[in-house]
Amino acid sequence: MIEEIPSSTSSDDSYIAFVRRSWQRNLTTARLLTGDPHRAEELLQDCLVKLYQRWRRVSRFDDPQAYLYRMLVNGNLSRWRRGSRELLVAESPERAAPQTQPHLPDEALRTALLTLSPRQRAVVVLRHYADLSEKETAAALKCSVGAVKAHQHRALARLRDLLSETHMNLERVIR
Amino acid sequence: MTTDLEELADGLHSLAHRNGIPPVPVDTLLARGRRARRGRAGMLATATAGTVAAAAAAIAFAGTPATPPAGPPAVATGRSTAGEAPAMRLAAAARDTSTGSFRFTTNSRWPSEDEAQTWTGAVDPRAGFGYVRWDDSELRVIGTAAYLRGANGWQLLPRKASVATVYSVGGSPASAVDPGSMLKRLAAGDTAQATKDQDTYSFRLSFDGQYTDAPGRTFTVLVTGTVKMDPRSGKVAKISAEEAWPQGPRTVVIEYSGYGEPVSVQRPALDGK
Numbered sequence: 001m002i003e004e005i006p007s008s009t010s011s012d013d014s015y016i017a018f019v020r021r022s023w024q025r026n027l028t029t030a031r032l033l034t035g036d037p038h039r040a041e042e043l044l045q046d047c048l049v050k051l052y053q054r055w056r057r058v059s060r061f062d063d064p065q066a067y068l069y070r071m072l073v074n075g076n077l078s079r080w081r082r083g084s085r086e087l088l089v090a091e092s093p094e095r096a097a098p099q100t101q102p103h104l105p106d107e108a109l110r111t112a113l114l115t116l117s118p119r120q121r122a123v124v125v126l127r128h129y130a131d132l133s134e135k136e137t138a139a140a141l142k143c144s145v146g147a148v149k150a151h152q153h154r155a156l157a158r159l160r161d162l163l164s165e166t167h168m169n170l171e172r173v174i175r
Numbered sequence: 176m177t178t179d180l181e182e183l184a185d186g187l188h189s190l191a192h193r194n195g196i197p198p199v200p201v202d203t204l205l206a207r208g209r210r211a212r213r214g215r216a217g218m219l220a221t222a223t224a225g226t227v228a229a230a231a232a233a234i235a236f237a238g239t240p241a242t243p244p245a246g247p248p249a250v251a252t253g254r255s256t257a258g259e260a261p262a263m264r265l266a267a268a269a270r271d272t273s274t275g276s277f278r279f280t281t282n283s284r285w286p287s288e289d290e291a292q293t294w295t296g297a298v299d300p301r302a303g304f305g306y307v308r309w310d311d312s313e314l315r316v317i318g319t320a321a322y323l324r325g326a327n328g329w330q331l332l333p334r335k336a337s338v339a340t341v342y343s344v345g346g347s348p349a350s351a352v353d354p355g356s357m358l359k360r361l362a363a364g365d366t367a368q369a370t371k372d373q374d375t376y377s378f379r380l381s382f383d384g385q386y387t388d389a390p391g392r393t394f395t396v397l398v399t400g401t402v403k404m405d406p407r408s409g410k411v412a413k414i415s416a417e418e419a420w421p422q423g424p425r426t427v428v429i430e431y432s433g434y435g436e437p438v439s440v441q442r443p444a445l446d447g448k
Binding site (some may be wrong): 012015016019020023024027031032037038041042045048049050053054106109110113118120124128129156159160 | 179183186187188189190191192193194196197199200201203204205206207209212283336421441
């Protein structure tokens with residue numbers, strides 16, 4: 001049997017279908033990884049452009065969603081590695097974009113997430129938001145399952161610590 | 176523990192969705208993807224700011240270094256010189272402003288946001304001091320140490336800092352929200368055009384490749400705007416700019432003042448861990 005090579009149009013169609021289907025999930029995942037809606041959209045768009053270039057191969061031989069998660073995590077890690085500017089941007093005002101309504105618990109969680117290392121944050125987001133297994137998370141981060149467990153343990157301990165303090169503070173403020 | 180994790184998942188879900196979901200930019204993605212696939216990477220001659228502007232700077236300041244010295248251009252270009260004088264005056268004023276201390280207020284607004292974002296601060300580049308405040312946060316720089324006051328109090332940032340760190344909190348160092356970078360680029364003659372209208376100059380520059388590590392980055396953000404001079408000091412008083420991003424325009428206004436005044440920055444007491 002001769003395997004049909006997809007034409008550009010049908011390849012585009014399947015790419016568009018994937019992008020539309022997964023846009024919300026990937027955008028929200030990117031927001032949690034980066035901590036900023038604008039940077040998240042930039043990161044996702046850049047990853048999707050790269051995915052387009054590799055779409056024929058990825059869509060046939062790989063899981064596009066898993067592939068995209070890897071790209072998002074690596075893209076965010078790479079930016080962080082570039083230096084202090086990115087570290088500061090993690091705390092920048094754009095990350096605290098004005099909201100139409102206050103979101104105090106959200107803000108506390110956002111701040112707590114930004115105190116985690118990018119790898120720890122990625123583990124928390126992929127495990128507890130994207131609902132990936134430890135094995136899938138390890139694949140996305142290109143590390144061992146043991147490393148995922150270790151990151152998760154430290155990350156959750158830190159989040160509990162920070163959020164319990166914050167909740168106490170918030171309660172005081174609200175009263 | 177289970178409750179903990181359920182709460183965490185709920186919290187992540189709420190946080191991730193709180194800004195709403197913009198429409199899928201299918202056309203943009205396809206256009207960028209096709210361009211990248213065709214391998215038109217030649218446009219990205221530089222990974223740093225200013226592809227369009229760099230060419231213009233080469234015309235205005237041919238043979239000069241990135242930060243041109245005061246005085247006329249070293250090499251005549253043979254092209255129309257009508258725009259050179261204001262461009263050079265603008266560059267000199269920006270250079271003069273950036274080398275001394277000053278205060279600044281930056282306002283940035285995306286059309287999708289209800290309110291503008293504001294940063295206020297001051298820097299003394301010679302002393303290596305500076306601070307910037309926004310919302311409930313503040314960043315102080317003393318030499319190579321940077322202190323950030325966030326939700327958990329004052330923390331020492333684990334990276335070497337400089338006065339440029341003060342500028343960088345607004346976002347990309349190449350974008351117009353960076354008051355130091357803007358002065359630097361204007362001082363370098365990094366403008367495609369700079370025409371004078373009394374005390375106001377217009378400029379046009381661009382930047383790209385500043386937001387991701389993607390080697391095939393293809394979009395360029397054009398920045399157009401005006402620079403208003405302080406008539407008494409001849410230094411930069413106000414920069415009004417509009418950045419044309421793929422997702423829409425962002426307006427930025429930076430106001431400078433307090434030229435040469437001392438900037439006092441105290442080392443904060445650190446909180447927590």
